[in-house]
Amino acid sequence: MGLFSFAKSIGKKLGFGDDEEPQVEALKKELDSHGLGTEGVEIEVVGNKAVLKGKVADQATLEKAIIAIGNTQGVESVETAVAVEAEADKAEKEPVLYTVKKGDNLWKIAEAQYGKGKGPKHELIFEANRPMLTHPDKIYPGQVLRIPLLEG
Known part of the structure; x- marks a missing residue:
């Protein structure tokens, strides 16, 4: 809960x-x-x-x-x-959520969440938020996004 x-x-x-x-x-x-x-x-x-x-x-x-x-x-x-x-x-995990700030884009969010050089992982964030996100460029300040954990 x-x-x-x-x-x-x-x-x-x-x-x-x-x-x-x-x-x-x-x-x-x-x-x-x-x-x-x-x-x-x-x-x-x-x-x-x-x-x-x-x-x-x-x-x-x-x-x-x-x-x-x-x-x-x-x-x-x-x-x-x-x-x-x-x-x-079975054990509900605490989701990693991120609130979009002015000037953010998915690339910047991926680098902030996963580390420098991980911008290409922005596609994972986009896919994790589909179908609520319909286009990677259509995010807005205040919107909350799901940040998936990286495998491996």
Whole structure:
């Protein structure tokens, strides 16, 4: 179980106002629209916090669900109570998340997260955030991205 913070006023607008509590139906529709395999995830809203409950197949799906919901206007935090079914992922790991700053691009983020000379690893970051990211150049300040661990 974890609690992840997001910028309430930044992200995809789903039709409810800035001062309104996020709507469960709109958040679930947004999550399902990405085709992540989150059919077993339920969403509860408490104030500006979205609580995810249920089951997912693997850790990557859990992390993508967190950022898909968190990068929505009106959502200030995401709390997880989601079980990971994959045997290797039984112990839920703390996701590595990065908040985009002004002037960032995926290359700079890869070098900051993985080390100097690792800019070409930006493709891993892009792929780890698909389908929420549709183009590597379309990131914005305040957006939260999932940073996958490097293998080996």
